[in-house]
Amino acid sequence: xxxxxxxxxxxxxxxxxxxxxxxxxxxxxxxxxxxxxxxxxxxxxxxxxxxxxxxxxxxxxxxxxxxxxxxxxxxxxxxxxxxxxxxxxxxxxxxxxxxxxxxxxxxxxxxxxxxxxxxxxxxxxxxxxxxxx
Numbered sequence: 001x002x003x004x005x006x007x008x009x010x011x012x013x014x015x016x017x018x019x020x021x022x023x024x025x026x027x028x029x030x031x032x033x034x035x036x037x038x039x040x041x042x043x044x045x046x047x048x049x050x051x052x053x054x055x056x057x058x059x060x061x062x063x064x065x066x067x068x069x070x071x072x073x074x075x076x077x078x079x080x081x082x083x084x085x086x087x088x089x090x091x092x093x094x095x096x097x098x099x100x101x102x103x104x105x106x107x108x109x110x111x112x113x114x115x116x117x118x119x120x121x122x123x124x125x126x127x128x129x130x131x132x133x
Contacts, residue, residue, distance in 0.1 A: 005121030008039035008048070021118050028111040031056060035093075036114060040121050049117045051110065055089040058110040059098040062123055075102040076113070077128040102132060 004016050014020045027033035031053070039048035047064045062074040081100035088103035104110050113124040123129050 004118050006038045006040060006118050007042040008037070008044035009118075010037050011044070016118075021115065025111045025115050028053070028058075028114060029107055031107055038114065038117055047121070049114070050092065051114060052090055052092055052094065053107070053110070054091070056105060056107065057088050057090040058104045058107065059088070059090045059092050059102070060104065060110065060113055061092055062117075062129070073132055074123065074129045075132050076104060076124075077101060077130055078104055079128075080105070102130075 003018070004021065006016055009016050009020060009024070024033065024036055028036070028051070033051075034053055036051040037044055037048060038051075040046060047062070050059075050061045050063070052059045060076055064072050064074070066072055075098070078101055081103075084100040086100050087097045088100045088105075090103050091097055104113075109124075109127075113127070116122065116124045
């Protein structure tokens with residue numbers, strides 16, 4: 001039995017082991033990772049957390065489907081920029097702008113969010129998360 005809630009990690013077909021998760025977390029902390037994809041199903045199609053990193057900023061997006069079968073996306077709230085309407089220097093998938101209020105500028109915190117999701121399948125509880133359109 002796996003110690004992880006995720007069943008899919010990136011698209012390289014890497015096995016989900018302590019070593020591969022630790023490697024990803026380390027790469028995030030050292031700013032040597034540009035994107036990551038962690039999903040709760042083996043094909044990476046259902047509930048998933050995407051991570052995009054640019055310019056020391058990260059856009060984390062948790063995508064899930066509600067009971068209504070509608071897609072919902074949740075992003076963290078950066079308390080430092082809670083009321084900002086300014087775009088962060090990071091985009092989701094390299095194309096969708098993210099507000100600074102929904103981007104993180106602490107890669108150690110990003111790594112903690114990824115590790116927590118990998119282990120539990122849940123959003124990091126020390127951050128506020130909000131649904132975004």
